[in-house]
Amino acid sequence: MTRPWRMAALAALIAVLVIALTPYLWLFMTSIKTRIDALADAPVWAFTPTLEHYPKVFLDKGYLPLVFNSLIVASVTTALSLVIGVPAAYAFARYNFVGKEDLFFFFLTTRMAPPISVVVPMFLLFGYVGLIDTRTSLILAHTTFNLSLVVWMMRGFFDDIPREIDEAGQMDGHTRAGVFFRILLPLAAPGIAATAVLCFMLSWNEFLYAFILVAFEGRTLTVGIPGLVTPHGTLWGQVAAVAVVATLPIILFTFLVQRHLVRGLTFGAVKG
Amino acid sequence: MFLTPSVVLLVVLLLGPFIYMVGVSFTDLNYALPGRDGSFLGFDNYRRLMRDDPVFWESFRTTLVFVLGVVSTEFILGFAIALLLFHQMQRRRIVLTLLLIPMMLAPVAVGLMWKLMLQGEFGMLTYYLREIGLIGPQTALLGDHRIVLWTVMATDVWEWTPFVTLVVLAGLLSLPREPFEAAIMDGANRWQVFRDITVPLLRPIIALVLLLRAIDAFKEFDKVFILTGGGPGNTTELLSIYTWRVNFRNWDLGYGATCAFMVYLVVLILCAVFYKAVYWTEGRVQK
Numbered sequence: 001m002t003r004p005w006r007m008a009a010l011a012a013l014i015a016v017l018v019i020a021l022t023p024y025l026w027l028f029m030t031s032i033k034t035r036i037d038a039l040a041d042a043p044v045w046a047f048t049p050t051l052e053h054y055p056k057v058f059l060d061k062g063y064l065p066l067v068f069n070s071l072i073v074a075s076v077t078t079a080l081s082l083v084i085g086v087p088a089a090y091a092f093a094r095y096n097f098v099g100k101e102d103l104f105f106f107f108l109t110t111r112m113a114p115p116i117s118v119v120v121p122m123f124l125l126f127g128y129v130g131l132i133d134t135r136t137s138l139i140l141a142h143t144t145f146n147l148s149l150v151v152w153m154m155r156g157f158f159d160d161i162p163r164e165i166d167e168a169g170q171m172d173g174h175t176r177a178g179v180f181f182r183i184l185l186p187l188a189a190p191g192i193a194a195t196a197v198l199c200f201m202l203s204w205n206e207f208l209y210a211f212i213l214v215a216f217e218g219r220t221l222t223v224g225i226p227g228l229v230t231p232h233g234t235l236w237g238q239v240a241a242v243a244v245v246a247t248l249p250i251i252l253f254t255f256l257v258q259r260h261l262v263r264g265l266t267f268g269a270v271k272g
Numbered sequence: 273m274f275l276t277p278s279v280v281l282l283v284v285l286l287l288g289p290f291i292y293m294v295g296v297s298f299t300d301l302n303y304a305l306p307g308r309d310g311s312f313l314g315f316d317n318y319r320r321l322m323r324d325d326p327v328f329w330e331s332f333r334t335t336l337v338f339v340l341g342v343v344s345t346e347f348i349l350g351f352a353i354a355l356l357l358f359h360q361m362q363r364r365r366i367v368l369t370l371l372l373i374p375m376m377l378a379p380v381a382v383g384l385m386w387k388l389m390l391q392g393e394f395g396m397l398t399y400y401l402r403e404i405g406l407i408g409p410q411t412a413l414l415g416d417h418r419i420v421l422w423t424v425m426a427t428d429v430w431e432w433t434p435f436v437t438l439v440v441l442a443g444l445l446s447l448p449r450e451p452f453e454a455a456i457m458d459g460a461n462r463w464q465v466f467r468d469i470t471v472p473l474l475r476p477i478i479a480l481v482l483l484l485r486a487i488d489a490f491k492e493f494d495k496v497f498i499l500t501g502g503g504p505g506n507t508t509e510l511l512s513i514y515t516w517r518v519n520f521r522n523w524d525l526g527y528g529a530t531c532a533f534m535v536y537l538v539v540l541i542l543c544a545v546f547y548k549a550v551y552w553t554e555g556r557v558q559k
Contacts, residue, residue, distance in 0.1 A: 009356050009359060009360065010360070012356055013353075013356050013357070013367065016371065017367065017370060017371065020370065020371050020374055020430070020434070021370065021373065023382075023385045024373060024374075030388060038394070040394065041394065042399060043396040043400070084281060087274035087275070087277075087278075088274055088275045088279075091273065091274035091275045103275075103279070105544075105547055107278075107282075108543060108546075108547060109540060109543055110282055110286055112539055112542075113286070113536065114532075114535050114539050115491065115493065115512075116493060116512040116515045116516055116532060116535060117290075117515075117532040117533065117535050117536035117539075118286065118289070118290075120293055120528060120529060120532045121289030121290055121292050121296070121529070123520075124296065124525070125289045125292065143281065143285070147281065147282065148282075151278065205376075205377070205378035205379065205380075206378075207378065207379060207380045207493075207497075208493050208512075208516075212520065222380045222381075222494075225380050225381065225498070226498055229384065229498065236388060240388070243380075243381040243384050246381055247377045247381050250377060250378070251373055251376070251377075254369060254372055254373060254376045258368070258369045261372065262438055262442040265435065265484075266484065269480050270439055270442050270443065270446075
C-alpha cells in the first residue's frame with residue numbers, strides 16, 4: 001500500500017480502538033470518582049481518585065457473598081461440563097454410530113436455544129422440586145449450555161489428533177479407555193484448558209437464568225447489578241464498582257484464550 | 273458409555289422441561305389470578321397469540337427491525353475492520369484482543385456502561401452529542417420514543433461488531449494465496465480481487481457469521497433489559513422481554529409458555545438453516 005493509505009488505515013484502526021475501549025474506561029473512572037465528580041454537568045476526566053465505593057458496596061451493602069456465588073457457580077459448572085462433555089466429544093470424534101449427526105444437531109440446538117424459552121419450564125420444574133433460589137439450580141441451568149460448548153469445541157480438538165496415535169497406543173497394550181485417559185487427554189490438555197476458561201466466562205457473565213432462578217440467597221454478581229439501578233438516585237459509583245469487579249477477571253481471561261475464541265464462538269466451524 | 277451422561281443430563285434438564293412447557297401452553301395456568309390452576313384449554317392460547325395479541329406482534333416487529341438493523345451494520349463494519357487488520361501486520365494480535373473486549377464483558381455490564389454514558393442529566397456521551405449539536409439540548413437518547421430503538425441498536429453494534437471482525441479475520445488468514453497471486457498477474461485491480469475472489473472464497477464464513485449473529489440478536493435480553501426495560505412504552509420491547517413480562521410480571525404462565533414456545537420455534541428454524549448452511553457445505557457431516 002502507498003504511504004498515505006497506510007496512514008489512513010492506521011488512523012481508522014486507532015479510532016476503532018478508542019471507540020471500543022472508552023466506555024469501559026469511563027465505567028472504571030466512575031467507580032473511583034466521588035459522587036460530585038460523577039454527577040458533574042460537564043464530564044470530568046481529571047480528578048482525585050477515591051476508593052470509597054468498593055468497601056461501601058461489598059462490605060456495608062453485603063455484596064461480597066455475590067462474588068462467592070458467582071465463583072462457585074462458574075467453577076462447578078465448568079467442572080461438571082468438562083467431566084460429562086469431554087468423553088462425549090471423544091465419542092463423537094472417534095466412533096461411528098447410528099444417528100450420530102442427529103445427536104450432534106441436538107447438542108447444537110441446546111446451545112442455541114433462547115434462554116427465555118428454557119428458563120420458563122426450568123422455573124416451573126425447579127419450583128416443583130424445591131430448588132428455586134439455590135446455587136444448585138443455577139449450576140444445572142448453566143451446565144445445559146456449557147455442556148454443548150464443551151462437546152462442540154472438544155470434538156474439534158480430538159479430530160485434530162491423528163488416529164494413528166490411538167492405534168500406536170493400542171499396540172502398546174492399552175485398552176480403549178487407557179488410550180483415552182493416558183494418551184489423548186494429556187494431548188488435548190491445552191484445548192481442555194481453553195474450553196474451561198470459556199465455560200467459566202460464559203457462566204460468570206450469564207444473567208437471565210440467574211435473574212429468574214436465584215433471587216436472594218444464590219444471587220450472582222450479574223444479578224446484583226440491576227438491583228442497584230433505580231429510577232431515581234442511583235449510586236453510580238457503587239454500581240460501577242460492582243460492574244468493574246464483575247468484568248476485570250473476564251478481560252484477563254480474554255487475553256488468555258484469545259487464540260481459541262474463534263473456535264469456541266463458532267461451534268468449531270472456524271479453526272482460527 | 274462415553275455419551276450417556278451428557279445425553280441423560282440434557283434430556284432431564286432440557287427436553288423434559290421443554291415437553292412440560294408445551295403441555296403448560298395448552299392450559300390456563302396463572303399464578304396471579306385465583307382459580308387459574310392449569311385446566312386444559314386446547315388451542316385457546318395459540319388462538320389468542322395469533323388473533324388477539326397486538327402487543328406480541330408489535331414486539332415481533334421490533335425484534336425484526338432490531339435483528340436486521342444490527343446484523344447488517346455489524347457485518348459491514350466488522351468486515352471493514354477485519355480488512356484493516358488483515359493488512360496491518362504489526363501488533364495485529366494485541367489490537368485484535370483489545371477490540372474483543374466489548375463482546376467478552378457481561379452483557380449486563382455493557383448495558384450498565386451505556387446507561388451511564390447516555391443518562392439525560394449527566395451522561396458523558398449525551399453531553400458531547402449536545403455540545404456538537406447532534407441532538408437537541410432536551411433530547412434524551414434513552415427516553416425519546418422515536419430514537420430509543422436506534423440507541424439500543426447502536427449499543428448492540430458496539431458490543432458485537434468485534435465478533436464479525438474476529439471470525440472474518442480468521443477466515444481471511446486461512447485463505448490460500450494462489451488465487452490472489454494469479455489474479456494480480458492477470459492485472460485485476462483491488463476491487464475486482466475483492467469482489468471476484470475474496471468474497472466468493474469467504475462465502476461459508478459469511479453465512480456462518482450472519483446466521484450466528486441473527487440467532488443471538490433474536491435472543492437479546494440482558495443489555496436491553498438494563499438499558500430500557502423494554503420502554504418507554506413498549507418501543508424497545510423485544511420478544512424475549514415481552515415473554516419475560518408475560519411470565520414473570522403478569523405470572524400468566526400458560527400463555528407465557530405459548531410465547532416462549534414461539535420464540536423457540538423461530539430459533540430452531542434459524543438453527544437448522546445454520547447447520548445445513550455451515551456444516552453440510554463443509555462436508556463435515558459426511559465425515
